[in-house]
Amino acid sequence: MAVASGGGHWDELMLLHPAYAGCDVTYVTTFKGMADRDGIDAALLLPDANRDNPGDAWRCLVASVKLIRRHRPEVLITTGALPGLFCLIVARLLGARTIWIDSIANYEVPSLSGRIALPFASLWLTQWPHLAKGRKRKYCGALL
Amino acid sequence: MILLTVGTQLPFDRLVRLMDEIAPSLADPVIAQIGRGSYLPRNMTWHRVIEPVEFERYVADARFIVSHAGIGSLLTAERHSKPIILFPRTCYLGEHRNEHQMATVTMISGRPGLAVANDETQLRHAVLNPPASQTPQPSITSREQICNAISAFLDTARRSS
Numbered sequence: 001m002a003v004a005s006g007g008g009h010w011d012e013l014m015l016l017h018p019a020y021a022g023c024d025v026t027y028v029t030t031f032k033g034m035a036d037r038d039g040i041d042a043a044l045l046l047p048d049a050n051r052d053n054p055g056d057a058w059r060c061l062v063a064s065v066k067l068i069r070r071h072r073p074e075v076l077i078t079t080g081a082l083p084g085l086f087c088l089i090v091a092r093l094l095g096a097r098t099i100w101i102d103s104i105a106n107y108e109v110p111s112l113s114g115r116i117a118l119p120f121a122s123l124w125l126t127q128w129p130h131l132a133k134g135r136k137r138k139y140c141g142a143l144l
Numbered sequence: 145m146i147l148l149t150v151g152t153q154l155p156f157d158r159l160v161r162l163m164d165e166i167a168p169s170l171a172d173p174v175i176a177q178i179g180r181g182s183y184l185p186r187n188m189t190w191h192r193v194i195e196p197v198e199f200e201r202y203v204a205d206a207r208f209i210v211s212h213a214g215i216g217s218l219l220t221a222e223r224h225s226k227p228i229i230l231f232p233r234t235c236y237l238g239e240h241r242n243e244h245q246m247a248t249v250t251m252i253s254g255r256p257g258l259a260v261a262n263d264e265t266q267l268r269h270a271v272l273n274p275p276a277s278q279t280p281q282p283s284i285t286s287r288e289q290i291c292n293a294i295s296a297f298l299d300t301a302r303r304s305s
Contacts, residue, residue: 007151008215015219015287019294031152037196048153052241075301077294097301099294105215107247123297125290141289144218144252 001073006031012079085113092120147206148176155181213245227275
C-alpha cells in the first residue's frame with residue numbers, strides 16, 4: 001500500500017514507482033483529482049488533515065484505522081504527511097513492514113511527522129545526507 | 145499565458161496580491177490558482193482550485209509558472225520543462241507552519257530554469273525577465289538510488305515473510 005497526501009507528497013510518491021514495480025499496490029490519497037491525473041483509478045481516499053485542525057486530524061485518524069484494518073497491507077510506504085503517518089503507525093501495529101520517506105522539502109530538520117514515524121518505521125529515509133543519523137535515519141538518494 | 149499557483153491547501157494573499165498588481169504591466173494574461181486566500185484578484189483570471197487534470201493543461205500552455213516554493217509545483221514544472229519563479233512562504237508572516245519553503249529555495253537556487261523572489265522588487269524583476277526555458281535538472285542517479293534502496297528492502301521483506 002502506498003499513501004500520500006495530495007500535492008507535493010503525492011508527486012514524490014509517483015516518482016518512487018520504479019521501486020515497487022511488479023508489486024500489487026493499493027494507492028491511498030486525500031485528493032482524488034491527483035490520482036485521476038496519474039491514471040490511478042482505484043485510489044482509496046482519506047480526509048485531509050494537518051496538525052492545525054484537531055477535528056480534521058481526529059476524523060482522518062479514525063478513517064485511517066478503518067482503512068488499514070480493512071485492507072491489511074503487508075508493506076506500507078508513505079511520503080507523508082499526517083494521513084500517511086496515521087496509516088504507517090496503524091499498519092505497523094498490525095504487523096506490516098513500513099517505509100517512511102521524508103519529503104525533500106525537509107532540509108533543515110526532518111518533518112515532525114517523520115520524527116514521530118521513526119520508531120514505527122521498518123525503513124526510514126531522509127533525502128538529505130546531513131539529516132541521516134545513527135542506524136535508523138538513513139540517506140539513500142533523493143528525488144530532486 | 146502565465147500560470148500563478150499557491151497550491152490548494154493554504155492561503156498566500158501576499159503573493160496573489162503582488163502578482164495582481166504586476167499583471168497589468170505584462171503582455172501575457174495571468175491565470176491564478178489562489179487556494180483558500182481571501183484576496184480576490186482583479187487583473188487575473190482566478191480559480192480557488194484547478195482540478196489536477198486541467199492544471200496539467202494550463203501548465204503545458206503556460207510560458208512560465210510563478211509559484212509558492214512547494215515541491216509539487218517544482219516537480220510539475222520539471223515534468224513539463226517549464227521555467228518557474230518561486231516565491232517562498234514564510235512562517236513569521238503566518239504563511240506556513242515552519243520555514244521549510246525558505247529552506248527549499250536555499251537548496252535549489254542556482255539551478256537552471258528557475259528563479260527565486262522574496263519581495264515585490266525581486267518578483268517584478270523575475271516576472272519581466274523570466275528564466276530561460278530550461279528545467280531544473282533532476283539528479284537521475286540520485287532518484288534511482290532511493291528507488292533501489294526501497295526495492296532492496298522489499299526484496300528482503302518478501303524473502304523473510
